[in-house]
Amino acid sequence: MVCLGQTILVTGGAGFIGSHTVVQLLKQGFNVSIIDNFNNSSMEAVNRVRDLVGPQLSQNLEIHQGDLRDKEDLDGVFSEKKFDAVIHFAGLKAVGESVAQPRKYFDNNIVGTINLFEVMAKYNCKKMVFSSSATVYGQPTEIPCVEDSKLQAMNPYGRTKLFSEEMARDIQKAEPEWRIILLRYFNPVGAHESGRIGEDPRGIPNNLMPYIQQVAVGRLPVLNVYGYDYPTKDGSAIRDYIHVMDLADGHIAALRKLFATESIGCTAYNLGTGCGTSVLEMVAAFEKASGKKIPVKMCPRRPGDATVVYASTEKAQKELGWKAKYGIEEICRDQWKWASNNPWGYQGKP
DSSP: OOOOOOEEEEETTTSHHHHHHHHHHHHTTOEEEEEEOOSSOOHHHHHHHHHHHHHHHHTTEEEEEOOTTOHHHHHHHHHHOOOSEEEEOOSOOOHHHHHHOHHHHIIIIIIHHHHHHHHHHHTTOOEEEEEEEGGGGOSOSSSSBOTTSOOOOOSHHHHHHHHHHHHHHHHHHHSTTOEEEEEEEOEEEOOOTTSSSOOOOSSSOSSHHHHHHHHHTTSSSOEEEEOSOSSSSSSSOEEOEEEHHHHHHHHHHHHHHHHHOTTOOEEEEEESOSOOEEHHHHHHHHHHHHOOOOOEEEEOOOTTOOSBOOBOOHHIIIIIOOOOOOOHHHHHHHHHHHHHHOTTGGGOOO
C-alpha cells in the first residue's frame, strides 16, 4: 500500500523505540511531528534520525519540546497542524522505579494519556496506536500470552499501561468513530543496524540489554542478574526479546491497519517473537557477539517480576501481516555495534 503522505504525531519520539519508529515512518513517506519532554531522551537521537534518513526526508520531520501533562503544550502542537493519527510512546517505563515511586508513574503515564485523548478529541484526530506492554498480563496463567489472556498487571508501571488500555476501550465504546490499536510489546532490545541510534537510559539501566552493554564497555563493573532459582532450565527468568526494528515495523503495520479498517474499534496485538530466551542465554549470546566476557552477579528475584513471559504472535501475523524477522544473534550484533560506537550513549564521555 502506498502511503499518501499522512501526518503522524509521535509522542516520546526521541526515545528508544520512538526514534527507531520515526526512521521507518519517514522512509515509508509519512510526515512526522515529535513531541517529547526530553526527560529520558536526547535531541542528539533526533539529529541522528535526520542523518539516517537524509536531507530530503528530514524536511518531513518536526520537533516540539513539550510535556503531555501540560495541555497547553499539546494544544500548541495540534493547533498548528492537522494530524491523521497519533503513535503514543511517551511515558516512564521502569518496573522497579514504579514500585518505589507509584505516584510519579500515575502522574506521568496516566495524566499524560488522559490529556492526549482530550486534545485529540478536541481537534478531531481519532486514530491512535498506543504503546502498551506485556506487563499487562502480569504472571501469565497461560504461555504463550494471547491477546484475550487475563489482564492482571503486577506492578504500578504495568497498571498504568492497563489503565490506559481500559481508558482507550471505554472511549472507543462511547465514541465509536475512534480507531485504536494497542500494541503490547514484549522485551524491546537491539539497535539500528547502522549503530547510530540505540537505547541510552539515564542512570543505572533497568533493562537487561543496556545493562549488559554498559558492563561490556566498562561503564559498570558487573551485571546483576535478578533471580537464579526460577523453575527454568538455568534458573534465570525467560522473556521474549524483540529487535527494536521489528517493533518499529510493527507500528507501521498497525498504522496501515488503522487507515484501512473502519471497523477496527479498539484492538490489542502482541508484538514479540513467540520464543522465550532466558537471561543467561542472552548474556551468552552477547558475549559471543561482542567477544567480551560479562561478569555476572546472581541476585535475589525482584518483586513484581514474572518467571516466564513470551508472546503468541499469530494475531499480528494474520491481521497486520507482521512478523518479527530478527533473532538474538542479530539483536546482540546490532546492540554491540551501537554500544561499541557509542560507549557513553548520545552524550559522549562525561
